[in-house]
Amino acid sequence: MNTPILALQAITKSIDPGTHRVDILRGIDLTIERGEFVAIMGASGSGKSTLLGLLAGLDTPTTGLIQLDGDEISRLGEDALAGIRGRKIGFVFQSYQLIPTLTAEENVLLPAELAGETGAELTTRAKALLDTVGLQNRHDHYPVQLSGGEQQRVALARAFMRKPPLLLADEPTGNLDSVNGRQILDLLLSLNRQEGATLVLVTHDRELADCATRIITLRDGVVVSDEKRAAQ
Amino acid sequence: MxxxxxxxxxxxxxxxxxxxxxxxxxxxxxxxxxxxxxxxxxxxxxxxxxxxxxAADLTVRQFGDATKPQTQEMDKWIAKGARLSHITETVSMMAREGESPVLVSVKALDPLTYPWYGKVELEPAAPLAQVLNKDTIAISDDLSLRLNLQVGSSVKLGAAEYAVCGVVKMEPDRMTGSLNIGPRVMITREGLERSGLMIYGSRASQRFLFKLPVAPAIDVQQIRDGLKKAFPEAQVVDxxxxxxxxxxxxxxxxxxxxxxxxxxxxxxxxxxxxxxxxxxxxxxxxxxxxxxxxxxxxxxxxxxxxxxxxxxxxxxxxxxxxxxxxxxxxxxxxxxxxxxxxxxxxxxxxxxxxxxxxxxxxxxxxxxxxxxxxxxxxMIFRREMPELRARWAMRLRKQLPSILSGALILAGLGGIAGWLAESPQMGAYFIGGLAAALLLLAAIAWLLLRGLKLFVRWSPLRLPMALRHGMANIYRPGNHAPSVLVALGIGVMFTLTIYLVQTTLLQDVAGAAPKGAPNVFLINVTDRDREAVSTFLAQQKDAVVKPRLSSLSPARLVLVNGTPVEKFVLKGFNRRARFTRQVTWVDAKPDDLQLRKGAWWTAADQDKLMSVSESSAEMLKIEPGMTLRWESVGRSFDVKVAAIHRVESVRPGSDDEFLFNRAALQGLPTQWLGTVRLPPPSIAVFQREAYRRFPSVTVINVAEVINIVQDVVDQVSLVVRFISAFAILAGAIILASTVAGTRLRRTRESAVLKTLGARRRLLISIFSVEFAILGLVAGIMGAGLATTFSRLLLIRFLDAKWSFAWAPNLTTIALTTLLAVAAGWLASIRILSQRPLEVLRDE
Known part of the structure; x- marks a missing residue:
């Protein structure tokens, strides 16, 4: 178990919006070990969201190799990637991204359902997770009936549903006020300790990044700094 | 779950x-x-x-009386126990004192035997055999309305008077009868005789209704075969x-x-x-x-x-x-x-x-x-995600599923169509036509969008802002202009094609050749009335075209220079060459006939001579000098071909394929067909006067027949129009849903434009331009295709004239544009009423 959870080699990513070619990532080499809490920082347009997409297997690099938990994922097809995402990655997004037509509990159960898992213990786990994030009385509420902070709690519970080894969070507190943001961050960190996942966080919030054990800073598609620090 | x-x-x-x-x-x-x-x-x-x-176990139906051998065959079966009820059906004029005469279908029957099965229901209720006798008549309810008749009223049919004995509510064999023109009346066979309508040669359809005995039984197939042999031209059904x-x-x-x-x-x-x-x-x-x-x-x-x-x-x-x-x-x-x-x-x-x-x-x-x-x-992170442009082959491979699914759709629909029509060929035609129309529309839509893009980009003109933005909206990504155009275009095409074909056809019939063709026909003119009718016609001072009275005799071509007609390979419509037709004789060559070969006869010629039309001559390989054998009411006679002619114009009502001289048709049962063209206001007077003088002559006003045709056409086209209107509605729905689908983008753009100082009026103009162009183009495409299709249908398949109709085309285009703008608006109201700040804050 001493393979790194993520290993990136010479990653580039270019897009062509029709008129000219844009190089978003221009050669990134990166290794993330198990149990790390990494914050990726950078100004808007620095390529951090693109990098997160590649780490998550949501997108494929133009050139370069990505290993996730020992598996080469940079050349996999759409469906194989979906399988890996379901198994190994939990997501937390800035704008929650809950399915509006499902209740809180159903949203949490969804990743397991999609993987074809069934059984009463799943429901038990989903309920327990919702209780952990403080939504004891709101299991049957639909997303529109929840506040932003509550929706993000549901998203947290969903992210941990299948005990993924890697948790990716994209500006998880970006849409929340500072009190709610702090609560979400605390929940995220405590859940992460409890479940023992590797946490990769994309943010441009310095305060948030300061909680991490490692801060990687991007500018114009290249890594400009990579500092390891003691956990807070 | x-x-x-x-x-x-x-x-x-x-x-x-x-x-x-x-x-x-x-x-x-x-x-x-x-x-x-x-x-x-x-x-x-x-x-x-x-x-x-x-109303029987077996019926035989034919035009014209039974010949002697036919009667003998029927008698043979009657001797074996079969029972026969004879029905004669014809059309004639019927009148009530003081009312205009009406064209009616007459059914003459024997109330003691008819119907073998089922029941004739009368109002007031009474058994048919009890109330229908040689002095009474049963009428349909539409006739009782038209001539204002009650039970006991007296009406005149031919030369005789009858008392109305009831209104027919139900007659079992109504749909299997021969004639369905105008209101219907029922009389007894003796009653028909009394009317004087049936004279040797009169046009009528005969039906022989058989009831087979139970014991000793007659084999149905046997009697059927026997009768079919005796009545080769009749319809025999059991x-x-x-x-x-x-x-x-x-x-x-x-x-x-x-x-x-x-x-x-x-x-x-x-x-x-x-x-x-x-x-x-x-x-x-x-x-x-x-x-x-x-x-x-x-x-x-x-x-x-x-x-x-x-x-x-x-x-x-x-x-x-x-x-x-x-x-x-x-x-x-x-x-x-x-x-x-x-x-x-x-x-x-x-x-x-x-x-x-x-x-x-x-x-x-x-x-x-x-x-x-x-x-x-x-795309959760970034909404627009263009990739590096892939190579051509790669892109084609990506399109492969779409192409395959397109083929699957066509094959599936073709299969369903073929199954519904119970003919794979029909399915293929259906789907071929649909695919062609879709492809054509899609191609035009694509070209148009391409052209629009180039125009906006390279036009040297400074277009007003609303126009530029509106046009640009059409070819933006996410705007399904092609599918909107195709859907609307198809709807417009269907509706307009049907409208164009229908109006042209009706005009064609109503105008029945603007000049030259008659608009009033006199049928059932017998030899007895011939001279008087001829004089009467000649007296019509306001006749637009010279009245004509031509003879009609039934005759069937049997041998062409010794070769039986059956030996010729004839397909489709040409097969009628084997059947009995109504032929006519002329003395002098009619003006509108062109002599192609041979020479015309003179009135004094005593030889049996004839002239054959070019097309029939070609079909049956006839040359001048050959001898044709004809058969009429059981008699056969040989006629020498003197000439081959070509018909310049079509004259409705008479058969110009074979023309005889007077000597050739001497002694055959003959009746006469009168034709005249009158100014429409004079027709009613003419009809009344003709009826007063010749009650047994049937006067047919083409305009009345056209009304019947028009009714039928109207009903059919109503159904089809409803369905195609539905297609147009679907097009509008698609347009509206497209607008709704791009709402997010539109909302954002409107908000930005508003923030930058655009007034609502400008936004309204931009949207209107976009919807109007879509509607305009769909209308033009649909109208263009409809005009093309209707031209094809009319000229190729319906032998009608075609001319470009400006009014319906322009109206259609205008209406489609309006519809598109309305549908677009309906879907955009919410976008415009939103305040810019709400939208931009949501970002």
């Missing part, structure tokens, strides 16, 4: 969006199940009640089969209506497909989230396939209810013609309809469902 819940809840939540498309599917399925269910049940009923519908007179029409209309229903269904399904597309467009986020959470494309497609099936099923179920209503309505409409009690509702057609509804809906949603695969989960 959760996937099901999602599909169900999403479908439920977006139900209002789908209401119209569900209506579309329901209308198609309803029409389909109604038409087919009724047709099949009807067919069963026909079989079950075949005896009642013929109770074991459904009457071909009805079933042929039923089959044809079932096929036609099934295919029209299928078109409605296809348009409905097209609506479902675009609605699903727009729906998926709004669900991109959900799809991306699902993919992030590990869902495979097939799982997501499964969810949306389920939703589609739910829509198809809902539409199908609603359609079955509609169909049951349609089916229940048919017997009520037909109650006057058929004595059916009730027609059972068959669940198999309901299932069939639902299956076809779901299948067609699914076929059409394949392309939007396939697009699910292309949704990139990373």
């Amino acid at each position: 959760i996937a099901w819940k999602m599909a169900w809840r999403e479908a439920r939540a977006s139900a209002p969006k789908f209401v119209f498309v569900i209506f579309g599917v329901a209308a198609g399925v309803g029409a389909l199940t109604g038409v087919r269910g009724f047709s099949s049940a009807f067919f069963e009923a026909l079989k079950r009640e075949a005896r009642t519908l013929m 109770y074991r089969e459904t009457n071909p007179a009805i079933t042929r029409a039923l089959d044809r209309s079932t096929t036609f209506l099934s295919l029209v229903s299928l078109i409605a269904l296809i348009v409905g399904a097209l609506g479902v497909a675009t609605a699903i597309y727009a729906h998926l467009q709004q669900r991109l986020d959900t799809i991306a989230i699902l993919k992030c959470l590990g869902a495979r494309s097939s799982q997501i497609m499964g969810i949306y396939t389920m939703q589609t099936m739910l829509l198809g099923l809902t539409g199908g179920l609603a359609g079955v209810i509609v169909g049951a209503g349609v089916q229940a309505l048919f017997p009520i409409l037909l109650a006057r013609y058929f004595p059916f009690q009730s027609i059972p509702w068959s669940p198999s057609f309901a299932l069939e309809g639902i299956a076809v509804g779901i299948l067609v809906t699914l076929l059409f949603t394949i392309p939007p469902l396939l697009a699910v695969r292309d949704v990139k989960p990373a």
Whole structure:
């Protein structure tokens, strides 16, 4: 178990919006070990969201190799990637991204359902997770009936549903006020300790990044700094 | 489980969006199940009640009296125990003192024997044999209205007076009878004799109704074969089969209506497909989230396939209810013609309809469902995700599923059409036509968008801002201009084609060749009246075209220079060369005939001579100098071909294929056909006067017949117009749903423009320009195709004249534009009323 959870080699990513070619990532080499809490920082347009997409297997690099938990994922097809995402990655997004037509509990159960898992213990786990994030009385509420902070709690519970080894969070507190943001961050960190996942966080919030054990800073598609620090 | 819940809840939540498309599917399925269910049940009923519908076990029907050998054959079977009831049907004029004469269908029967099966119902109720005698007449209810008749009223038919004994409510063999022109009357055979209408040579149809004895039984096939041999030109039908007179029409209309229903269904399904597309467009986020959470494309497609099936099923179920209503309505409409009690509702057609509804809906949603695969989960981070431009071959490979699904849709629809029409060839034609129209429309739409883009980009003119932005909106990504154009265009094309063909045809008939052709016909003019009628016609001072009186005698071509006509290979319409036709003699060559070969005869010629039209001569290899053998009422005679002619203009009512000299037709039963063209206001006076002088002569006003034709055409076109109007509606729905689908983009753009100082008026102009261009182009395309199609139909298939009609084309284009603007507006109101800050803050 001493393979790194993520290993990136010479990653580039270019897009062509029709008129000219844009190089978003221009050669990134990166290794993330198990149990790390990494914050990726950078100004808007620095390529951090693109990098997160590649780490998550949501997108494929133009050139370069990505290993996730020992598996080469940079050349996999759409469906194989979906399988890996379901198994190994939990997501937390800035704008929650809950399915509006499902209740809180159903949203949490969804990743397991999609993987074809069934059984009463799943429901038990989903309920327990919702209780952990403080939504004891709101299991049957639909997303529109929840506040932003509550929706993000549901998203947290969903992210941990299948005990993924890697948790990716994209500006998880970006849409929340500072009190709610702090609560979400605390929940995220405590859940992460409890479940023992590797946490990769994309943010441009310095305060948030300061909680991490490692801060990687991007500018114009290249890594400009990579500092390891003691956990807070 | 959760996937099901999602599909169900999403479908439920977006139900209002789908209401119209569900209506579309329901209308198609309803029409389909109604038409087919009724047709099949009807067919069963026909079989079950075949005896009642013929009022006999076996009938023989032919034009003209039975010849001696024919009578002998019938007598032979009567001697063996069969019983015969003889019916004569003809048309004549009937009048009541002080009212204009009316053209009626006369049915003369023997009330003691007719009908063998079923019952004639009269009002007031009475057995037919009791009230119908040689001095009475039973009439249809429309006649009692038209001539204001009650029981006991006196009417005149031919030369005799009759007392009305009742109104016919039901006659069993109504649909298997021969003539269905005008109101109907029933008299006894003695009564018909008394009228003086039936003179040797008069035109009438004879029906011989047989009832077979139970013991000793007569073999049906035997009597049928015997009679068929004796009556080669007659229609012989027995109770074991459904009457071909009805079933042929039923089959044809079932096929036609099934295919029209299928078109409605296809348009409905097209609506479902675009609605699903727009729906998926709004669900991109959900799809991306699902993919992030590990869902495979097939799982997501499964969810949306389920939703589609739910829509198809809902539409199908609603359609079955509609169909049951349609089916229940048919017997009520037909109650006057058929004595059916009730027609059972068959669940198999309901299932069939639902299956076809779901299948067609699914076929059409394949392309939007396939697009699910292309949704990139990373779009959660970035909305627009253009990739590096792939190589041509790569792009083609990516298009392969779309191309395959297109082929699948066409094959599937072709299969359904072929199955409905019970002819693979028909299915192929149907789908070929549909595909051609779609491709053509799509190609024009593509060219247009391309041209518009180039124009906006390279135009040296400084276009006003509203115009530039409106035009640019059309070819933006996410704006389904091509599908809007195709859908609207198809609807416009259908409706306008039908309108153009119909009006042209009616004008053509009504105008019946602007000059030269007669508009009043006098039939059943016998030798006795000939001189008087001729003088009467000559007295018509306001006749526009010189009146004519031509002889008509039945004759059948038997041998061409010794070769039997049966030996010639004749196809389709040409086969009529073998049947009895009404031929005429002339002294001098008519002005509109052109002599091609040989020489015309003189009035003094005593040899039997004739002239043959070029086309018939070619078909039967006839040259001047050959001898043709003819047969008429059991007598045969040889005629020498003197000339070959060409007909310059078509003269309705007389047969110009074979013209004889007076000597050739001497002694044959002859009646005369009078033709005259009068100014329309004079026709009524002429009709009354003709009836006063010659009560046995039937005067037919072409305008009246045209009214009957027009009624029928109107009903048919109403159905088709309804369906094609539906196609237009679907086009408008698609436009509206496209606008709704791009609402997010439009909202954002409007907000930005408003923030930058644009007034609502400018935004309104931009949107209006966009919708108007779409409508205008769809209208022009549809009108262009409709004009092309109607020209093709009229000239190629209907032998009619064609001319470009400005008014309907321009009206159509204007209406389509209006409709498009209205539909676009309906979908945009919410966008415009939003305040810029609300929108931009949401970002």
